[in-house]
Every structure is written in structure tokens, then in C-alpha cells.
Amino acid sequence: MGMSAEQEEDSRSPRDEEWPEAEKAEKLARGAALKWASGVFYRPDKLEGLGHYRSREAQRNSSIQSRLKSTVQSHLEGVSAGLEQLRSAAGDVRSVRQDLCAVRWHLLGSAEGFLRLAPLRAVVTEHAQLAAVVRALPQLSSVHELLAQSLRLLHGQQLLEAHAGLMALERLREEITSQLHSSGSLPSDQALGVVESFFAGLQELSDALAQQLWHIVGGGVRLVREDPALFVSAVRIIEREESVDDALLLGPHANRFPAPGRPKAWRQRFYQVMQETIAAAHFKAAHVDVKGPGLGRHLATLQSNILVELRVVKDLMVPCCPPHYNILSICTHMYHQGLSDYLQDILSRDLDKQEIFMLLSWVLHVYQSPEMMGHPDLLPEVDVSTLGPLVSPEVVEQMERKYVGKVKASVTEWMRRTLEVELKEWFREEEPEMDHLGFFQSALPIIVMQMLDENIRVASLVTDSLQQKVYAMAMDELEAFLISLREALGECGKEHQKDRSMPKHYISYLLALLNNNMALSSSISTLHPGSASLAKPAEIPSSLQTALDRAQKKACRLLLEELLLDLQPLYVQLPSRKWLSGAQLVNSMCEVIDKYMRDFSHVRNPVFKFLLAESEHLVMNHYMRALMEKKMVCRSAEERIQLSTRLLQDASQLRELFHNLGLAESEQTLEVIFALQELIRLQDPALLSLEVLGFMKKYPDISDEHISILLDLRGDVSKEVRNVVLEMMAQNPQSLPENYQPIFSNILVPAPELPFCLRKGKCA
Structure with missing residues (x-):
């Protein structure tokens, strides 16, 4: 019943060597079966259903074996049918090869017979050519007549009829040439030459028709209004020629042999003539x-x-x-x-x-x-x-830049002339005109702004980018104009210093210039593109604002120089014993200041406020400078009281004057004179260190030299007290507060001759 393990191994080894996959599959199946059985029969009570499981698996195995047998049987039947077909095909191939060998031997035996048929073939070819010529003789005889008739029709502008004759002749030439090519051998050059010479007039007719067509196409815009039929005929002829071109190039016999003059490409020439006509009529x-x-x-x-x-x-x-x-x-x-x-x-x-x-x-x-x-x-x-x-956008950009360059040259020249005219006005015998509020002015701002606005507005009619370019150019030119104006002011001021009578109304025109400068400053924002739609005025470019400020400071400097020149003769009397004895000197100063302030009132705010504040500072500065330059020394306590009283009265009178002119006491710098008179009035020199310390806290820019001169002015300060005061100053250095307006730093001791400087800026 059973086999030993060795016998089983021997019986299995050939199959295993032949089908190793079967052994692997069997092992996997056995492993899966053991796993399934161990899972199902892991308890003894489950063994009762063993018979049921055995019968079910037996049925399943029987079903699987039946399907396998059916599949294998079907596969074997197909293989058998294929082998039978292959045997039949091999037999057919052998039969065909035998037949081909027999045909080959028969052909080799008949080769000499074919060579003897060559003369007959030549005769047949010649016969075919002669037959073609005989058939074409009636048409060939009418070629010259048809050419002449077509030319007459063409000259009579019967284009369609003339073209019909041309196409008939071309068909005849094509038929003859085609017969020459289809005769079995290539035609000789002599035969083709004869055909071409016989139809030589055909090309002349075609060229004449083409010339007439292009003349019609060239006048197409006129003809479609006057005689559209002629233009339509030309188009129909062109379309017919295009059809022939397409048939020869794309038809079944395309590229069989070249057709003379083809392709004509008359439609392409139609467009070329249209383009040439348009160019000649309008652009050439x-x-x-x-x-x-x-x-x-x-x-x-x-x-x-x-x-x-x-x-x-x-x-x-x-x-x-x-x-x-x-x-x-x-x-x-x-x-x-x-x-x-x-x-x-x-x-x-x-x-x-x-x-x-x-x-x-x-x-x-x-x-x-x-x-x-x-x-x-x-x-x-x-x-x-x-x-x-x-x-192209590149050319537009280039032309915009060129346009801006041209406008810039024009604006530069125009502004130069405007400045020349403005400066000539300064030497008139009359004062500049006033507006309804009494402020001096000239037409300069209106002229300049109108000219710039016009150029910017004109540029806006082209493109926004051009408008922006012209606006930027206008800002640059206005800045250059203000720089030139400032330089011209400097030259005019130098000439005026040589002869103060020229110009006669020097101050009035400086005031007019300041008003003009403010008018320009307030109007510049309106030049900005789209300024009407902005919620707030557009900002002025920083460099232009700097030019406006410097021109304003230059004019203010010249005005304050005039004030200083008239005050200088009074300052030379200060300090002196004559000055101590009465108020005549300060009264004269007030008269000069009041006169100038009445003149300055013809300038608008805030420049008037600026001039007023700068005038007050100038009066104080030179007042203090005069006190320190002369080094006056009080000879007694009574004289110190007299000096203190004089300082107090002068400062009070000047302060009252500037207050009445509109400068609040808190904005004045004359307070330093009040502080100085307290320093002079002090009776006990031993208390000077405390007084000087308070003075330093008010005016931290005062130096040792300034204090020494002020102590000398008292005339009663000993060397010991001076040393104490200077030592106290060294021990209590002061720092300048933020926004402090310097006073003593502008008064150098010993005081050299300095250029005039505005208090709130660099030398203009």
C-alpha cells in the first residue's frame, strides 16, 4: 500500500527535476491545508464533522480535476490543428518554388527572342508618334490663327475670351508634350525644341494678358466703382490659372514633366500688385x-x-x-x-x-x-x-525722449530770456506793481507757470508717459531757473553795494521777488499730472524745494544786509559816553527799523514773519557785538548804574517796537540784553559767580572769552574774582538744549569781519 521514503524520493525526483514549480506548489498547498486543519480541528468536539469536511473536499477536488482535464484537452486539440496547417503550408511552399524554377528556365531560353523584337518596338514607337501628329494636325494648323485672335480679343479688353484661347493653346501644347513623354522613351531635346519654337507666341500672349491684368488690379479701387465687370474678369482669370497650377502641381500627374511657365502664381502676384499700388499711391x-x-x-x-x-x-x-x-x-x-x-x-x-x-x-x-x-x-x-x-513701443519711447529734449531746449531758452527781462525791470524808475492787498509782485510767476503748464497739458494729449517726462523736465528746468535767479541776485547785490542808488527801487523788487517765489511755490503742485484728482496737493520735489528755499534766503539776506548797512553808522557809536547820556541813538535805530519794517510789510507771510524775526535777531546780535568790540570800561559804580539803565531802556524800547510790529516777546532774543544789564547792575562782585552761572544756564553757548569781556565792561572785577568765575564755568559746562537759538556762538571774540549769515541757516 505504501512506498518507502527512498522509493518515494526516487519516484519523485525525475518529475521534480522537470517541474520544480509543481513541487513548490505542492508544498505550499500542504502547508495551507495543515494550517486550515489545525484551525478547524483544534478541539476534540470538532472531529465529529470530519466526515462532512472530507466529502466536501473530495467533491471540490473532483470538480477541479474535471476542469483541468477539459482545459488540457482543448489545448491539445488546438496544437494538433496548428501542426496540421504548418504541414500543409510547407507543402505549398515547395510546390511554388518548383514552379518558379521552371518559369526561370523558360525565360532564360526566350531571351534571344526578345532581343529580336527591338526593331519592332522602335517601329511601334515611331508609329505612335506619327499617329499623334496626324491627330493633332488640324489643331496645329490653327495655332497661329488662335494666337492672333486671342491677341485681338486682349487688345479689345475681352479678357475672358482671350484667356479661353490662351488656355486652349496651353492644353494643346501640353497634350503634344505629354504624348512625346508617353511614347515609351524620353523625347529628344530636338523634339521638345520644335514644340517650344512652334508655341513661342504663347508666352508672349500670356505676358501680354498678365500685363493687362496687373494694370487692372493696380486700378482696382477705381475700377470697382467705375467698371467692376473688368475687375471681376481679371479675378476670374487669376482663379482659373490658380486651378491649372494646382492641377499640375498637386494632381495625379504632378511632376510628370515640367510645364513651361508653370506655376504662374498669379494670385500671389495679385497681392503683390495691390501692395505695390498702395505703396506707390500713398507712401512712395x-x-x-x-x-x-x-x-x-x-x-x-x-x-x-x-x-x-x-x-x-x-x-x-x-x-x-x-x-x-x-x-x-x-x-x-x-x-x-x-x-x-x-x-x-x-x-x-x-x-x-x-x-x-x-x-x-x-x-x-x-x-x-x-x-x-x-x-x-x-x-x-x-x-x-x-x-x-x-x-513699436520702442520707437514711441525714443520719440518721446526726443520730444522732451526739444521742449527742454525751448523752455531753457525761454526762461533765460524771461529772467533777462525780469532783471531789466529792476532798473526802472517805477516800483513794481502791487496787488489789491498792497503786496509787490510781477508777472514772472504767471508767465513761468503758464508756459510750463501748457507744455505739460499738451504732452497729456499724447500719452501719460510723455506727460510724466515733460513734468519731470519742467521741474528740472524750474530748479535751474531758480538757481540762475539766485546767482543773478548775487551779482545784482554786489553791484548795488558799489552804488546803493542803483537800482532805485532795489528793496521793492527784492520784496516782489519774494512774493513771486511764494507764488511759484504754491502753484507748483498744480503742475503735477492728475493734481485735480488728488486729495491733497502733490509734494514738491526735494531738490526743487531746496532751490526755492535758497532763492528765498538769498533775497532775505540781501534785504537784511540793507537794514544792517543803515544801522551800521549807529552801531559804531555804541558803546560810548554820548550813548550813555541819552536815548537819541536807540531812537534813531527804531526809526530805521520801523522804516524797513514798513517796506517789509509789502511781502506776504510767512516771509514777513521770517524777516521780522531775523531783523530782531540781527539788531540784538550787532548790539551785543558792538558792546564787546569796543571794550568800554565803567569807571565808577554810578557809571555802571548808568550803563545798566541804558541797556534796560534800549532793550525795552526795541522790544516794544518789535512787539508792535507783530513779533511776540517770547519769539524775541532781546532778552539777552536784559540779562546783561542785570550782570552789570550787580553791586557786589563777589556774587558774580552765581550771576554768571544763571546767565550760562540761559545762554549755554557763551564762552570764557565772552564772560571775560563782560566782566571787563564792569570795571570793578578783580583778578581773584575773575579766576573764581572762570573756574566755576569750567566746573559747570553747559550743553545746548534742542532747538536752542544760538546767540553768542555767532559773536566771535576778538570779532573779525564776517560774512553776513542768516540765523536759521547756512550763509546764503
Whole structure:
């Protein structure tokens, strides 16, 4: 019943060596079965269903074996049928090979017979050619007559009939040439030469017809209005020729042999003639006047003519042409490209600013407007936006820069002349004009602003970018103008110092200039593009604001120099014993100051406030400088009281004057004179260190030299007290508070001759 393990191994080994996959599959199946059985029969009570499981698995194995046997049987039957077919095919191949060998031997035996048929073949060929000539003789005899008739029809502008004759002759020539090529051997050059010479007049007829066609096409815009039938005939002939070209190049016999004069490509030539005609009519005309106003008239003529011709093309030429000609679109492109090239040529010339403006405005606005390419009569068929820009953005940018350069040169020259006229006005015998509020002024701000505004506004009619460029240029030119004005003020001030009587109304014109400067400053923001839509005025460029401020400071400096020149004779008397004895000196100072302030009242705020404050500081500064330069020494306590009282009365009178003029006491610097008189009035020199310490805290820019001079002014300070005061100053250095207005730092001791400087800025 059973086999030993060795026998089983022996019986299995050949199969295992032949089918190793079967052994692997069997092991996997056994392992899976053991795993399943261990899972099902892990308890003794489960063994009761062993018989049920055994019968079920037996049925399943029987089913699987049946399916396997069926599959193997079907596969074996298919293999058997295939082998049978292969045996049959092999037999057929052997039979065919035998037949081919027999045919080959028969052909080799008949080769000599074929060679003896060569003369017969030549005779047949010659017979075929002669038969073709005989059949064509009636037509050949009428070739010259048909040529002459076609020429007559052509001269009578019977184009369709003439073209019918031309096509008949070309067909005849093609038939004869085709017969020569189909005779079995290539035709000789002599035979082809005979045919070409016989039909030599055919090319002349074709050229004459073509010349007539291109003349008609060139005048197509005129003909479709006057005689559209002639233009339609030309188009029909061109279409027939295109059909013949297509048949010869793309038909079943394409490239069989070359047809003389083909392809004619008359449709392509049709478009070329249209383009050449458009270019010659509008863009290659005789030298026209394209300078100045002539350029405007020329552009207007182009606009009118192109619009009229495109209307004719759309309304009259389109119905005369086949739809695939797309004649309106192509003509639009031709006009667009021709105009683009023409304008590029004009823009490359040396144009003035007006010509550049006209061209840019025409290109960017007129061309696509409803007055030209966007005309309602052309819409919607004509869409010029699909053709690209008439002039490239790079060329537009280049022309904008060139335009700005031209405008800049004009503005520079115009401002130079304006400044010359303004400066000449200064030497008039009359004062400058006043406005209704009594402020001096001139027409300079209005003239300058109007000129700049006009150029910016004109540029806005072209593009926003051009407007921005002109605006930037205007700001630069206005800054340069203010710099030139400031330099001219300096020269005028030097000349005035030599002869103060010239100009006669020097101060009035300086005040007018200040008012003009403020008017310019308040008006500059209106030049900014889009200023009307801004919520707040546009900011003035920083460099321009600097130029405005420096021009203002220059004029203020010259005015304060005038005040100082009239006060200087009074300052030379200070301090002196005569000055101590009465108030005549300060009264004279007040009179001079009041006179100048009445003059300064003709300038608007805030400049008047600035001049008032600077005048007060100037009076104080030179008052203090005069006290320190003379080094006056009080000889007694009574004289110190007298000096203190004089200082108090002078300071009070000056303070009252400036207060009445509109300068609040808190804004004045004359308080230093009040502090000084307290330092002089002090009776006990031993208390000077405390008094000086308080003085230093009020005026931290005072130096040891200043204090030494003030102590000398008392006349009763010993060397020991002086040393104590100076030691106290060294031990209590002071730092300048923020926004402190320097007083003593502007008074150098010993005091050299200094250039005049405004208090709140550098030397102007």
C-alpha cells in the first residue's frame, strides 16, 4: 500500500527535476491545508464533522480535476490543428518554388527572342508618334490663327475670351508634350525644341494678358466703382490659372514633366500688385512737404484717402472677389504695414517738437479713432487691434525722449530770456506793481507757470508717459531757473553795494521777488499730472524745494544786509559816553527799523514773519557785538548804574517796537540784553559767580572769552574774582538744549569781519 521514503524520493525526483514549480506548489498547498486543519480541528468536539469536511473536499477536488482535464484537452486539440496547417503550408511552399524554377528556365531560353523584337518596338514607337501628329494636325494648323485672335480679343479688353484661347493653346501644347513623354522613351531635346519654337507666341500672349491684368488690379479701387465687370474678369482669370497650377502641381500627374511657365502664381502676384499700388499711391509719392504745417496736411490727406479706399474695398471690392481671398483683411494689413514703414522713415528724420507731437498724436490717437480705422463704416470687419502697433513701443519711447529734449531746449531758452527781462525791470524808475492787498509782485510767476503748464497739458494729449517726462523736465528746468535767479541776485547785490542808488527801487523788487517765489511755490503742485484728482496737493520735489528755499534766503539776506548797512553808522557809536547820556541813538535805530519794517510789510507771510524775526535777531546780535568790540570800561559804580539803565531802556524800547510790529516777546532774543544789564547792575562782585552761572544756564553757548569781556565792561572785577568765575564755568559746562537759538556762538571774540549769515541757516 505504501512506498518507502527512498522509493518515494526516487519516484519523485525525475518529475521534480522537470517541474520544480509543481513541487513548490505542492508544498505550499500542504502547508495551507495543515494550517486550515489545525484551525478547524483544534478541539476534540470538532472531529465529529470530519466526515462532512472530507466529502466536501473530495467533491471540490473532483470538480477541479474535471476542469483541468477539459482545459488540457482543448489545448491539445488546438496544437494538433496548428501542426496540421504548418504541414500543409510547407507543402505549398515547395510546390511554388518548383514552379518558379521552371518559369526561370523558360525565360532564360526566350531571351534571344526578345532581343529580336527591338526593331519592332522602335517601329511601334515611331508609329505612335506619327499617329499623334496626324491627330493633332488640324489643331496645329490653327495655332497661329488662335494666337492672333486671342491677341485681338486682349487688345479689345475681352479678357475672358482671350484667356479661353490662351488656355486652349496651353492644353494643346501640353497634350503634344505629354504624348512625346508617353511614347515609351524620353523625347529628344530636338523634339521638345520644335514644340517650344512652334508655341513661342504663347508666352508672349500670356505676358501680354498678365500685363493687362496687373494694370487692372493696380486700378482696382477705381475700377470697382467705375467698371467692376473688368475687375471681376481679371479675378476670374487669376482663379482659373490658380486651378491649372494646382492641377499640375498637386494632381495625379504632378511632376510628370515640367510645364513651361508653370506655376504662374498669379494670385500671389495679385497681392503683390495691390501692395505695390498702395505703396506707390500713398507712401512712395513724389517729395511732399512734410515739414511744419505741411506734415499736418499730409497726415490729414492720408487719413482721408485710406479711409475712403478701405470703404470701397469693403463695400465694392469684397463682392468682386472669392471669399477665400479675404481681400478686406489683406488690404487692411497692406495699408497698415505700408503706413508703419512710411512713418518709421519720417520719424527717423530730424523733426522739431511740433512735428513729433503731430506724429505721435496721429499714431496713438487719430489712427485707431472713429475718424479713421475705427470708423463705423469699417466695423466690425476691420479690427486694427489685431495688426499690432502702428509704431513699436520702442520707437514711441525714443520719440518721446526726443520730444522732451526739444521742449527742454525751448523752455531753457525761454526762461533765460524771461529772467533777462525780469532783471531789466529792476532798473526802472517805477516800483513794481502791487496787488489789491498792497503786496509787490510781477508777472514772472504767471508767465513761468503758464508756459510750463501748457507744455505739460499738451504732452497729456499724447500719452501719460510723455506727460510724466515733460513734468519731470519742467521741474528740472524750474530748479535751474531758480538757481540762475539766485546767482543773478548775487551779482545784482554786489553791484548795488558799489552804488546803493542803483537800482532805485532795489528793496521793492527784492520784496516782489519774494512774493513771486511764494507764488511759484504754491502753484507748483498744480503742475503735477492728475493734481485735480488728488486729495491733497502733490509734494514738491526735494531738490526743487531746496532751490526755492535758497532763492528765498538769498533775497532775505540781501534785504537784511540793507537794514544792517543803515544801522551800521549807529552801531559804531555804541558803546560810548554820548550813548550813555541819552536815548537819541536807540531812537534813531527804531526809526530805521520801523522804516524797513514798513517796506517789509509789502511781502506776504510767512516771509514777513521770517524777516521780522531775523531783523530782531540781527539788531540784538550787532548790539551785543558792538558792546564787546569796543571794550568800554565803567569807571565808577554810578557809571555802571548808568550803563545798566541804558541797556534796560534800549532793550525795552526795541522790544516794544518789535512787539508792535507783530513779533511776540517770547519769539524775541532781546532778552539777552536784559540779562546783561542785570550782570552789570550787580553791586557786589563777589556774587558774580552765581550771576554768571544763571546767565550760562540761559545762554549755554557763551564762552570764557565772552564772560571775560563782560566782566571787563564792569570795571570793578578783580583778578581773584575773575579766576573764581572762570573756574566755576569750567566746573559747570553747559550743553545746548534742542532747538536752542544760538546767540553768542555767532559773536566771535576778538570779532573779525564776517560774512553776513542768516540765523536759521547756512550763509546764503
